[in-house]
Amino acid sequence: MPAPTIAILMESDFYEHEIWYYHYRFLEAGAEARFVTRLWGNEALTFKGHEYHAPFECRGDLEALDLDAVDALIVPSGMVADRLRYTEDLQRLPPATDLLRRAFERPRLIKGIICHGLWLCAPHTAMIRGRRLTCHPNLHGDAIAYGAHYVDEDLVEDGDLVTARTGGHAHLLASRILRRLGA
Helix, strand or coil: CCCCEEEEECCCCECHHHHHHHHHHHHHCCCEEEEEECCCCCCCEEEEECCCCCEEEECEEHHHCCHHHCCEEEECCCCHHHHHCCCCCCCCCCHHHHHHHHHHCCCCCEEEEEHHHHHHHHHHHHHCCCCEECCCHHHHHHHHHCCCEECCCCEEEECCEEEECCHHHHHHHHHHHHHHHCC
C-alpha cells in the first residue's frame, strides 16, 4: 500500500508550530506532506511565519495539484486562509477556495480545517452548510453565518471533514487524519 499523501495549504503568516508539527509528524508516520500554495508562475515562494517570522519555502502549486493524487487536504490556522482567498476576478472563486470546493466533491478525500482556516470557505459556504465543525472562538459567528453547526469541542469529525479549534490543536487534527488514512 503506498504511503498516504497529505497536501497542506501554505501562505505568509502561518503558525510555525503547526506547520513544523505537520512536517515532522507526517514524515514520522510514513506519510508525504506536500505543501502547496498559489505560486503565481514562480518556481517557489518563501513565506514568513506569524510568531517568529521564520522562513518556509514552498514549491508546490495548488493550481496544479491533482486531488486524485492526495489522500487529505489541510487548511491550516493563522492567516493562510485569508491570504489564499484573494482573487483578481471577483466573478470567480479564488483558486484555493475552488480547490477546496473540488476536494469536497471527493468523499474519499479527507478535508482538515483548523482554526481560522474556516475563512477559506467564505466565498463558497455551500461546501460546509449543514456540517458539524469547530473553529477558533473568534469565528464562531462566521461558522453559524456559513450555515454550519458549530460544536464547542477541540476536535470534531463529520464524515470526510475533520476540524480543530486552534493551531494549538494541530496534534489532534494530524492524529485523527493519520488514523483515518490508516497510517
